[in-house]
Amino acid sequence: MPNSVVRLGPATFVRIPAEGVIGAAVMIALPRRPRVALAVVSGVALAALTVLNLLDMGFNQYLGRGFNPVLDWSLLGDAQSYLKDSLGGTATLAATVGVLVLVLLLFVLLTLSTVRLANLLARHPGTATRGTLIAGVVWITCSSLGLQMSGVPLAVDRTATALKWQVRQARNTLRDEAEFQKVAxxxxxxxxxxxxxxxxxxxxxxxxxxxxxxxxxxxxxxxxxxxxxxxxxxxxxxxxxxxxxxxxxxxxxxxxxxxxxxxxxxxxxxxxxxxxxxxxxxxxxxxxxxxxxxxxxxxxxxxxxxxxxxxxxxxxxxxxxxxxxxxxxxxxxxxxxxxxxxxxxxxxxxxxxxxxxxxxxxxxxxxxxxxxxxxxxxxxxxxxxxxxxxxxxxxxxxxxxxxxxxxxxxxxxxxxxxxxxxxxxxxxxxxxxxxxxxxxxxxxxxxxxxxxxxxxxxxxxxxxxxxxxxxxxxxxxxxxxxxxxxxxxxxxxxxxxxxxxxxxxxxxxxxxxxxxxxxxxx
Missing domain, CATH: 3.40.720.10 (Alkaline Phosphatase, subunit A)
Incomplete structure:
Protein backbone atom coordinates (compact mmCIF):
# COMPACT_ATOMS: atom_id res chain seq x y z
CA MET A 1 0.00 0.00 0.00
CA PRO A 2 1.41 3.45 -0.89
CA ASN A 3 1.45 6.27 1.66
CA SER A 4 -0.31 8.73 -0.62
CA VAL A 5 -3.87 8.76 -1.92
CA VAL A 6 -2.76 9.90 -5.38
CA ARG A 7 -0.63 6.76 -5.81
CA LEU A 8 -3.42 4.42 -4.76
CA GLY A 9 -4.60 2.30 -7.71
CA PRO A 10 -5.21 -1.29 -8.90
CA ALA A 11 -1.59 -1.78 -10.00
CA THR A 12 -0.50 -1.20 -6.39
CA PHE A 13 -2.08 -4.49 -5.30
CA VAL A 14 -0.58 -6.81 -7.94
CA ARG A 15 3.00 -6.29 -6.77
CA ILE A 16 5.06 -9.12 -5.30
CA PRO A 17 6.23 -8.30 -1.76
CA ALA A 18 9.69 -9.58 -0.83
CA GLU A 19 8.59 -9.73 2.82
CA GLY A 20 5.78 -12.12 1.87
CA VAL A 21 8.12 -14.49 0.06
CA ILE A 22 10.66 -14.51 2.93
CA GLY A 23 7.87 -14.86 5.50
CA ALA A 24 6.43 -17.86 3.70
CA ALA A 25 9.83 -19.57 3.60
CA VAL A 26 10.33 -19.02 7.34
CA MET A 27 6.82 -20.23 8.23
CA ILE A 28 7.31 -23.49 6.30
CA ALA A 29 10.49 -24.27 8.22
CA LEU A 30 9.24 -23.53 11.76
CA PRO A 31 7.60 -25.96 14.23
CA ARG A 32 3.99 -25.25 15.21
CA ARG A 33 4.40 -23.05 18.34
CA PRO A 34 7.12 -20.75 16.99
CA ARG A 35 5.22 -20.58 13.69
CA VAL A 36 1.98 -19.44 15.37
CA ALA A 37 3.84 -16.98 17.58
CA LEU A 38 5.64 -15.48 14.59
CA ALA A 39 2.37 -15.32 12.65
CA VAL A 40 0.68 -13.43 15.48
CA VAL A 41 3.56 -10.96 15.78
CA SER A 42 3.64 -10.54 11.99
CA GLY A 43 -0.12 -9.92 11.83
CA VAL A 44 0.00 -7.30 14.58
CA ALA A 45 3.04 -5.61 13.00
CA LEU A 46 1.38 -5.61 9.58
CA ALA A 47 -1.76 -4.04 11.08
CA ALA A 48 0.30 -1.38 12.87
CA LEU A 49 2.18 -0.52 9.69
CA THR A 50 -1.11 -0.36 7.79
CA VAL A 51 -2.49 2.11 10.35
CA LEU A 52 0.65 4.23 10.01
CA ASN A 53 0.30 4.03 6.24
CA LEU A 54 -3.29 5.24 6.40
CA LEU A 55 -2.24 8.09 8.71
CA ASP A 56 0.47 8.95 6.18
CA MET A 57 -2.21 9.13 3.48
CA GLY A 58 -4.31 11.49 5.56
CA PHE A 59 -1.41 13.71 6.58
CA ASN A 60 -0.05 13.87 3.02
CA GLN A 61 -3.50 14.80 1.75
CA TYR A 62 -4.19 17.49 4.35
CA LEU A 63 -0.81 18.69 5.64
CA GLY A 64 1.48 17.89 2.71
CA ARG A 65 3.73 15.63 4.80
CA GLY A 66 3.76 12.17 6.31
CA PHE A 67 2.67 11.23 9.82
CA ASN A 68 5.37 11.52 12.50
CA PRO A 69 4.81 8.70 15.04
CA VAL A 70 6.82 10.56 17.68
CA LEU A 71 5.11 13.96 17.48
CA ASP A 72 1.78 13.79 15.73
CA TRP A 73 -0.51 11.73 17.98
CA SER A 74 -1.59 14.92 19.77
CA LEU A 75 -2.88 16.33 16.46
CA LEU A 76 -5.54 13.60 16.28
CA GLY A 77 -7.37 15.36 19.11
CA ASP A 78 -7.26 18.61 17.14
CA ALA A 79 -8.65 16.76 14.12
CA GLN A 80 -11.54 15.46 16.20
CA SER A 81 -12.27 18.98 17.49
CA TYR A 82 -12.21 20.30 13.93
CA LEU A 83 -14.73 17.64 12.82
CA LYS A 84 -16.97 18.48 15.77
CA ASP A 85 -16.96 22.18 14.89
CA SER A 86 -17.50 21.46 11.19
CA LEU A 87 -19.93 18.51 11.14
CA GLY A 88 -21.42 18.47 14.63
CA GLY A 89 -21.01 16.28 17.70
CA THR A 90 -23.15 13.37 16.52
CA ALA A 91 -21.37 12.95 13.19
CA THR A 92 -17.98 13.26 14.90
CA LEU A 93 -18.88 10.65 17.53
CA ALA A 94 -20.06 8.27 14.82
CA ALA A 95 -16.89 8.84 12.81
CA THR A 96 -14.67 8.33 15.87
CA VAL A 97 -16.41 5.11 16.87
CA GLY A 98 -16.28 3.90 13.27
CA VAL A 99 -12.53 4.54 13.03
CA LEU A 100 -11.84 2.76 16.32
CA VAL A 101 -13.91 -0.25 15.25
CA LEU A 102 -12.14 -0.40 11.88
CA VAL A 103 -8.70 -0.24 13.52
CA LEU A 104 -9.67 -3.02 15.94
CA LEU A 105 -10.99 -5.15 13.08
CA LEU A 106 -7.83 -4.49 11.12
CA PHE A 107 -5.65 -5.84 13.94
CA VAL A 108 -7.90 -8.86 14.62
CA LEU A 109 -8.49 -9.86 11.00
CA LEU A 110 -4.90 -9.39 9.81
CA THR A 111 -3.61 -11.40 12.75
CA LEU A 112 -6.13 -14.20 12.19
CA SER A 113 -5.38 -14.18 8.47
CA THR A 114 -1.63 -14.43 9.04
CA VAL A 115 -2.08 -17.34 11.48
CA ARG A 116 -4.42 -19.12 9.06
CA LEU A 117 -1.99 -18.66 6.15
CA ALA A 118 0.94 -19.94 8.25
CA ASN A 119 -0.99 -23.08 9.19
CA LEU A 120 -2.07 -23.58 5.58
CA LEU A 121 1.56 -23.47 4.45
CA ALA A 122 2.49 -26.02 7.13
CA ARG A 123 -0.27 -28.44 6.08
CA HIS A 124 0.91 -28.44 2.46
CA PRO A 125 4.72 -28.17 2.69
CA GLY A 126 5.44 -29.50 -0.80
CA THR A 127 3.10 -27.17 -2.63
CA ALA A 128 4.05 -24.29 -0.34
CA THR A 129 7.77 -24.81 -0.94
CA ARG A 130 7.37 -24.94 -4.72
CA GLY A 131 5.11 -21.87 -4.67
CA THR A 132 7.57 -19.95 -2.51
CA LEU A 133 10.49 -20.85 -4.79
CA ILE A 134 8.53 -19.76 -7.86
CA ALA A 135 7.52 -16.49 -6.18
CA GLY A 136 11.14 -15.89 -5.16
CA VAL A 137 12.43 -16.49 -8.69
CA VAL A 138 9.74 -14.21 -10.16
CA TRP A 139 10.60 -11.48 -7.62
CA ILE A 140 14.32 -11.66 -8.43
CA THR A 141 13.60 -11.63 -12.18
CA CYS A 142 11.20 -8.68 -11.99
CA SER A 143 13.59 -6.78 -9.73
CA SER A 144 16.60 -7.43 -11.98
CA LEU A 145 14.75 -6.42 -15.15
CA GLY A 146 12.91 -3.53 -13.51
CA LEU A 147 9.55 -4.81 -14.76
CA GLN A 148 6.60 -2.52 -14.08
CA MET A 149 2.84 -2.40 -14.49
CA SER A 150 1.27 1.03 -15.07
CA GLY A 151 4.51 2.60 -13.88
CA VAL A 152 4.55 0.56 -10.65
CA PRO A 153 7.42 -1.95 -10.05
CA LEU A 154 6.22 -5.55 -9.79
CA ALA A 155 8.92 -6.56 -7.29
CA VAL A 156 8.88 -4.49 -4.10
CA ASP A 157 9.98 -4.45 -0.46
CA ARG A 158 7.56 -1.71 0.58
CA THR A 159 6.94 -2.98 4.12
CA ALA A 160 10.63 -3.17 5.00
CA THR A 161 11.22 0.24 3.42
CA ALA A 162 8.31 1.75 5.35
CA LEU A 163 9.57 0.27 8.60
CA LYS A 164 13.09 1.60 8.01
CA TRP A 165 11.65 5.02 7.19
CA GLN A 166 9.60 5.13 10.40
CA VAL A 167 12.65 4.12 12.49
CA ARG A 168 14.83 6.70 10.72
CA GLN A 169 12.19 9.40 11.19
CA ALA A 170 11.88 8.66 14.90
CA ARG A 171 15.66 8.77 15.30
CA ASN A 172 15.94 12.03 13.36
CA THR A 173 13.12 13.57 15.40
CA LEU A 174 14.86 12.81 18.67
CA ARG A 175 18.17 14.12 17.30
CA ASP A 176 16.49 17.28 16.01
CA GLU A 177 15.12 18.07 19.46
CA ALA A 178 18.60 18.38 20.94
CA GLU A 179 19.98 20.29 17.97
CA PHE A 180 17.08 22.75 17.81
CA GLN A 181 17.37 23.58 21.49
CA LYS A 182 20.87 24.88 20.70
CA VAL A 183 19.60 26.81 17.64
CA ALA A 184 16.81 28.46 19.65
Missing part, protein backbone atom coordinates in the same frame (compact mmCIF):
# COMPACT_ATOMS: atom_id res chain seq x y z
CA UNK A 185 19.33 29.86 22.12
CA UNK A 186 21.03 31.89 19.38
CA UNK A 187 19.34 35.20 18.56
CA UNK A 188 20.77 38.02 16.45
CA UNK A 189 18.72 40.56 18.44
CA UNK A 190 18.57 38.67 21.72
CA UNK A 191 20.68 41.19 23.64
CA UNK A 192 19.53 44.33 21.85
CA UNK A 193 18.42 46.99 24.35
CA UNK A 194 14.80 48.10 24.02
CA UNK A 195 15.95 51.57 23.02
CA UNK A 196 17.57 50.07 19.89
CA UNK A 197 14.59 48.00 18.72
CA UNK A 198 12.40 49.32 15.85
CA UNK A 199 13.27 53.00 16.46
CA UNK A 200 11.85 53.93 13.03
CA UNK A 201 8.37 52.72 14.06
CA UNK A 202 8.05 54.65 17.31
CA UNK A 203 4.65 56.27 17.61
CA UNK A 204 3.15 54.03 14.93
CA UNK A 205 -0.11 52.12 15.27
CA UNK A 206 1.36 48.68 14.45
CA UNK A 207 -0.89 45.78 13.46
CA UNK A 208 0.25 42.29 12.49
CA UNK A 209 -2.50 40.10 11.03
CA UNK A 210 -2.59 36.50 9.85
CA UNK A 211 -5.29 35.41 7.40
CA UNK A 212 -6.04 31.72 7.75
CA UNK A 213 -4.99 29.51 4.78
CA UNK A 214 -4.16 32.54 2.60
CA UNK A 215 -1.71 30.85 0.23
CA UNK A 216 -0.10 31.43 -3.13
CA UNK A 217 -2.71 29.21 -4.80
CA UNK A 218 -5.39 31.77 -3.96
CA UNK A 219 -3.49 34.32 -6.06
CA UNK A 220 -2.29 32.13 -8.93
CA UNK A 221 -4.51 29.03 -9.27
CA UNK A 222 -6.67 29.29 -12.45
CA UNK A 223 -9.86 28.39 -10.58
CA UNK A 224 -9.44 30.51 -7.45
CA UNK A 225 -7.22 33.35 -8.62
CA UNK A 226 -9.60 35.33 -10.88
CA UNK A 227 -11.94 36.24 -8.03
CA UNK A 228 -9.18 36.71 -5.46
CA UNK A 229 -7.06 38.83 -7.81
CA UNK A 230 -10.03 41.06 -8.64
CA UNK A 231 -10.56 41.57 -4.93
CA UNK A 232 -6.88 42.37 -4.32
CA UNK A 233 -6.83 44.87 -7.19
CA UNK A 234 -10.11 46.48 -6.11
CA UNK A 235 -8.98 46.77 -2.51
CA UNK A 236 -5.60 48.20 -3.60
CA UNK A 237 -7.48 50.99 -5.36
CA UNK A 238 -9.75 51.54 -2.36
CA UNK A 239 -6.73 51.79 -0.07
CA UNK A 240 -5.07 54.27 -2.42
CA UNK A 241 -8.22 56.41 -2.42
CA UNK A 242 -8.00 56.47 1.38
CA UNK A 243 -4.33 57.44 1.27
CA UNK A 244 -2.84 54.00 1.95
CA UNK A 245 -0.25 52.22 -0.18
CA UNK A 246 1.11 48.69 -0.06
CA UNK A 247 4.05 46.50 -1.02
CA UNK A 248 3.74 42.71 -1.29
CA UNK A 249 5.98 39.66 -1.59
CA UNK A 250 6.08 35.93 -0.81
CA UNK A 251 7.15 33.89 2.20
CA UNK A 252 7.61 30.11 2.22
CA UNK A 253 5.63 28.80 5.18
CA UNK A 254 6.97 26.23 7.64
CA UNK A 255 3.63 24.41 7.52
CA UNK A 256 1.05 23.39 4.94
CA UNK A 257 -2.68 22.73 5.06
CA UNK A 258 -2.97 23.23 8.82
CA UNK A 259 -1.11 23.66 12.13
CA UNK A 260 -1.37 27.42 11.74
CA UNK A 261 0.48 28.06 14.99
CA UNK A 262 3.67 26.80 13.33
CA UNK A 263 3.37 29.52 10.69
CA UNK A 264 2.60 32.19 13.30
CA UNK A 265 5.55 31.26 15.51
CA UNK A 266 7.97 30.89 12.58
CA UNK A 267 7.15 34.40 11.36
CA UNK A 268 7.46 35.92 14.80
CA UNK A 269 10.53 34.00 16.03
CA UNK A 270 12.77 34.02 12.96
CA UNK A 271 13.23 30.27 13.51
CA UNK A 272 12.07 27.43 11.26
CA UNK A 273 9.32 25.82 13.38
CA UNK A 274 7.93 22.99 11.29
CA UNK A 275 6.80 20.55 13.98
CA UNK A 276 5.18 20.45 17.40
CA UNK A 277 8.42 19.61 19.18
CA UNK A 278 10.16 22.74 17.87
CA UNK A 279 7.08 24.77 18.76
CA UNK A 280 7.14 23.59 22.37
CA UNK A 281 10.87 24.28 22.57
CA UNK A 282 10.48 27.88 21.37
CA UNK A 283 7.46 28.58 23.56
CA UNK A 284 9.49 27.52 26.60
CA UNK A 285 12.52 29.62 25.57
CA UNK A 286 13.39 33.30 25.92
CA UNK A 287 14.03 33.64 22.17
CA UNK A 288 12.55 37.04 21.31
CA UNK A 289 9.40 37.19 19.19
CA UNK A 290 8.80 40.07 16.81
CA UNK A 291 5.80 41.13 18.86
CA UNK A 292 7.81 40.94 22.07
CA UNK A 293 10.39 43.26 20.48
CA UNK A 294 7.77 46.02 20.51
CA UNK A 295 6.99 45.34 24.16
CA UNK A 296 10.67 45.45 25.09
CA UNK A 297 10.97 48.97 23.71
CA UNK A 298 8.74 50.19 26.54
CA UNK A 299 7.09 52.43 23.93
CA UNK A 300 4.19 50.16 22.97
CA UNK A 301 1.21 48.57 24.64
CA UNK A 302 0.75 45.09 23.17
CA UNK A 303 -2.55 43.30 22.60
CA UNK A 304 -3.81 40.20 20.80
CA UNK A 305 -7.24 39.47 19.32
CA UNK A 306 -7.62 35.70 18.86
CA UNK A 307 -11.15 34.62 17.87
CA UNK A 308 -9.82 31.10 17.21
CA UNK A 309 -8.52 30.61 20.77
CA UNK A 310 -11.12 28.71 22.80
CA UNK A 311 -9.02 27.51 25.74
CA UNK A 312 -6.09 28.59 27.85
CA UNK A 313 -3.28 30.11 25.79
CA UNK A 314 0.00 30.18 27.75
CA UNK A 315 1.81 31.27 24.58
CA UNK A 316 0.69 34.82 25.41
CA UNK A 317 3.82 35.26 27.54
CA UNK A 318 6.23 34.29 24.76
CA UNK A 319 4.46 36.57 22.28
CA UNK A 320 4.87 39.44 24.74
CA UNK A 321 1.19 40.45 24.73
CA UNK A 322 -0.08 42.50 27.66
CA UNK A 323 -3.70 41.55 26.94
CA UNK A 324 -5.38 38.88 24.79
CA UNK A 325 -9.04 38.69 23.75
CA UNK A 326 -10.10 35.11 23.01
CA UNK A 327 -13.28 33.76 21.39
CA UNK A 328 -15.30 34.21 24.58
CA UNK A 329 -14.23 37.77 25.33
CA UNK A 330 -15.52 39.51 22.21
CA UNK A 331 -19.25 39.51 23.07
CA UNK A 332 -20.33 37.46 20.07
CA UNK A 333 -23.94 36.19 20.16
CA UNK A 334 -24.23 35.01 16.57
CA UNK A 335 -23.72 31.51 15.12
CA UNK A 336 -20.41 29.77 14.48
CA UNK A 337 -19.37 29.36 10.86
CA UNK A 338 -18.13 25.76 11.15
CA UNK A 339 -14.71 25.93 12.85
CA UNK A 340 -14.62 29.73 12.78
CA UNK A 341 -16.15 31.10 15.98
CA UNK A 342 -17.20 34.40 14.40
CA UNK A 343 -16.89 36.31 11.10
CA UNK A 344 -13.72 38.32 10.57
CA UNK A 345 -15.69 41.52 10.12
CA UNK A 346 -17.19 41.14 13.58
CA UNK A 347 -13.79 40.35 15.14
CA UNK A 348 -12.30 43.45 13.50
CA UNK A 349 -15.11 45.67 14.73
CA UNK A 350 -14.64 44.32 18.26
CA UNK A 351 -10.94 45.05 17.95
CA UNK A 352 -11.90 48.58 16.98
CA UNK A 353 -14.37 49.02 19.85
CA UNK A 354 -12.34 47.34 22.59
CA UNK A 355 -8.79 48.22 21.58
CA UNK A 356 -8.07 50.43 18.60
CA UNK A 357 -10.47 53.22 19.52
CA UNK A 358 -8.94 53.48 23.01
CA UNK A 359 -5.83 55.50 23.69
CA UNK A 360 -2.79 53.52 24.87
CA UNK A 361 -1.09 54.26 28.16
CA UNK A 362 0.34 57.75 28.41
CA UNK A 363 3.16 58.38 25.99
CA UNK A 364 2.88 54.95 24.34
CA UNK A 365 1.82 53.64 20.94
CA UNK A 366 0.22 50.24 20.35
CA UNK A 367 1.22 46.98 18.70
CA UNK A 368 -1.59 44.50 17.92
CA UNK A 369 -1.60 40.87 16.77
CA UNK A 370 -4.80 39.66 15.06
CA UNK A 371 -5.49 36.10 13.90
CA UNK A 372 -8.46 35.98 11.49
CA UNK A 373 -10.36 32.70 11.08
CA UNK A 374 -13.16 32.99 8.49
CA UNK A 375 -11.05 31.36 5.75
CA UNK A 376 -10.47 28.20 7.80
CA UNK A 377 -11.62 24.94 6.20
CA UNK A 378 -14.22 23.52 5.49
CA UNK A 379 -15.10 26.91 3.90
CA UNK A 380 -18.82 26.50 4.51
CA UNK A 381 -20.95 28.32 5.38
CA UNK A 382 -19.25 31.60 4.42
CA UNK A 383 -20.11 34.93 6.12
CA UNK A 384 -20.99 37.98 4.02
CA UNK A 385 -20.10 41.61 4.55
CA UNK A 386 -22.79 43.67 6.28
CA UNK A 387 -22.93 47.33 7.23
CA UNK A 388 -20.29 48.04 9.86
CA UNK A 389 -22.83 49.90 11.95
CA UNK A 390 -25.20 46.91 11.80
CA UNK A 391 -22.88 44.32 13.38
CA UNK A 392 -24.18 44.67 16.93
CA UNK A 393 -23.62 41.47 18.91
CA UNK A 394 -23.36 39.36 15.75
CA UNK A 395 -26.98 38.17 15.71
CA UNK A 396 -27.30 39.62 12.22
CA UNK A 397 -25.27 36.65 10.93
CA UNK A 398 -27.87 34.04 11.92
CA UNK A 399 -29.71 34.30 8.62
CA UNK A 400 -26.48 34.36 6.61
CA UNK A 401 -25.19 31.24 8.37
CA UNK A 402 -28.49 29.38 7.94
CA UNK A 403 -28.59 30.16 4.22
CA UNK A 404 -24.99 29.02 3.64
CA UNK A 405 -23.66 25.74 2.32
CA UNK A 406 -23.59 22.56 4.38
CA UNK A 407 -19.97 21.83 5.41
CA UNK A 408 -20.38 18.12 4.61
CA UNK A 409 -21.36 18.95 1.02
CA UNK A 410 -18.32 21.17 0.48
CA UNK A 411 -15.85 18.79 2.15
CA UNK A 412 -16.97 15.97 -0.14
CA UNK A 413 -16.64 18.00 -3.37
CA UNK A 414 -13.12 19.03 -4.43
CA UNK A 415 -14.26 21.50 -7.10
CA UNK A 416 -16.68 23.16 -4.69
CA UNK A 417 -14.03 23.28 -1.95
CA UNK A 418 -11.71 25.21 -4.26
CA UNK A 419 -14.43 27.65 -5.28
CA UNK A 420 -15.60 28.28 -1.73
CA UNK A 421 -12.05 28.60 -0.42
CA UNK A 422 -11.43 31.41 -2.90
CA UNK A 423 -14.58 33.18 -1.71
CA UNK A 424 -13.44 33.07 1.93
CA UNK A 425 -10.10 34.68 1.03
CA UNK A 426 -11.97 37.42 -0.81
CA UNK A 427 -14.15 37.93 2.26
CA UNK A 428 -11.24 38.10 4.72
CA UNK A 429 -9.16 40.49 2.60
CA UNK A 430 -12.21 42.70 2.05
CA UNK A 431 -13.10 42.78 5.75
CA UNK A 432 -9.53 43.63 6.78
CA UNK A 433 -8.95 46.35 4.20
CA UNK A 434 -12.41 47.88 4.71
CA UNK A 435 -11.62 48.08 8.41
CA UNK A 436 -8.33 49.82 7.54
CA UNK A 437 -9.92 52.42 5.26
CA UNK A 438 -12.65 53.04 7.83
CA UNK A 439 -10.57 53.23 11.01
CA UNK A 440 -6.90 53.48 10.01
CA UNK A 441 -4.97 56.67 10.76
CA UNK A 442 -1.91 58.38 9.36
CA UNK A 443 0.17 56.34 11.81
CA UNK A 444 -1.38 52.92 11.12
CA UNK A 445 0.97 50.29 9.71
CA UNK A 446 -0.62 46.98 8.78
CA UNK A 447 1.42 43.85 8.06
CA UNK A 448 -0.77 40.96 6.93
CA UNK A 449 0.03 37.54 5.51
CA UNK A 450 -1.16 33.98 5.19
CA UNK A 451 -0.09 31.32 7.66
CA UNK A 452 -0.02 28.46 5.12
CA UNK A 453 -1.46 27.11 1.89
CA UNK A 454 -4.83 25.32 1.98
CA UNK A 455 -4.92 21.51 1.96
CA UNK A 456 -3.60 19.60 -1.07
CA UNK A 457 -7.12 18.75 -2.25
CA UNK A 458 -7.59 22.50 -2.83
CA UNK A 459 -4.12 23.81 -3.65
CA UNK A 460 -3.00 20.73 -5.60
CA UNK A 461 -0.56 17.92 -4.87
CA UNK A 462 2.43 19.85 -6.20
CA UNK A 463 1.66 23.33 -4.87
CA UNK A 464 4.37 25.45 -3.32
CA UNK A 465 4.41 26.34 0.40
CA UNK A 466 4.39 30.07 -0.39
CA UNK A 467 2.03 32.63 1.14
CA UNK A 468 1.50 36.31 0.26
CA UNK A 469 2.60 39.06 2.64
CA UNK A 470 1.82 42.78 2.44
CA UNK A 471 2.85 45.92 4.31
CA UNK A 472 0.30 48.76 4.15
CA UNK A 473 0.79 52.31 5.43
CA UNK A 474 -0.09 55.95 4.82
CA UNK A 475 3.31 57.28 5.83
CA UNK A 476 5.54 56.93 2.70
CA UNK A 477 8.62 56.64 4.91
CA UNK A 478 7.38 53.28 6.19
CA UNK A 479 7.36 51.72 2.72
CA UNK A 480 10.55 53.53 1.72
CA UNK A 481 12.35 51.47 4.39
CA UNK A 482 11.56 48.24 2.49
CA UNK A 483 12.01 49.62 -1.00
CA UNK A 484 15.16 47.54 -1.45
CA UNK A 485 13.28 44.29 -0.85
CA UNK A 486 12.00 44.23 -4.44
CA UNK A 487 8.39 43.69 -3.37
CA UNK A 488 5.48 44.51 -5.70
CA UNK A 489 3.42 47.68 -5.32
CA UNK A 490 -0.14 46.90 -4.21
CA UNK A 491 -1.74 43.93 -2.45
CA UNK A 492 -1.06 41.37 -5.19
CA UNK A 493 2.56 40.16 -5.31
CA UNK A 494 3.95 39.52 -8.77
CA UNK A 495 4.74 35.95 -9.75
CA UNK A 496 8.45 36.77 -9.80
CA UNK A 497 8.47 38.81 -6.59
CA UNK A 498 11.15 37.70 -4.10
CA UNK A 499 10.44 34.54 -2.08
CA UNK A 500 11.96 34.26 1.39
CA UNK A 501 11.68 31.57 3.97
CA UNK A 502 9.12 32.64 6.55
CA UNK A 503 11.81 32.42 9.22
CA UNK A 504 13.79 35.20 7.47
CA UNK A 505 11.10 37.84 7.95
CA UNK A 506 11.66 38.77 11.61
CA UNK A 507 15.30 39.78 11.27
CA UNK A 508 14.77 41.54 7.93
CA UNK A 509 11.88 43.51 9.38
CA UNK A 510 13.76 44.46 12.54
CA UNK A 511 16.81 45.56 10.52
CA UNK A 512 14.72 47.53 8.01
CA UNK A 513 13.22 49.64 10.77
CA UNK A 514 16.46 50.53 12.48
CA UNK A 515 17.01 47.75 15.03
CA UNK A 516 20.63 47.19 16.02
CA UNK A 517 21.79 43.55 16.26
CA UNK A 518 23.26 42.48 19.59
CA UNK A 519 23.58 38.71 19.24
CA UNK A 520 22.77 36.30 22.01
CA UNK A 521 24.81 33.13 21.62
CA UNK A 522 23.81 29.73 22.92
Missing amino acids: KVDAFGNTPGSQLVPDLRGKDMIFTFIESYGRSAVEDPIMAPGVDRTLDTRTKALAAAGFHAKSGWLTSATYGGSSWLGHSTTMSGLWINNQQRYRTVMASDHMSLTDAFKKTGAFDTVGVMPGVQKGWPEQKWYGLDKVYNAFQLGYKGPKFSWSTMPDQYALQQYQDRVHSKKPAAGKARMSLLILTSSHQPWAPIPKMVGWDQLGDGSIFKGIQAAGNNPADVIADTAKSRQEYGKTIQYSVTALTEWLTRYGTKDTVLVFLGDHQPIARVSGNHASRDVPISIVAKDPKVLDKVDGWGWTDGLRPAHNAPVWKMSAFRDRFLAAYGSTPHPKKG
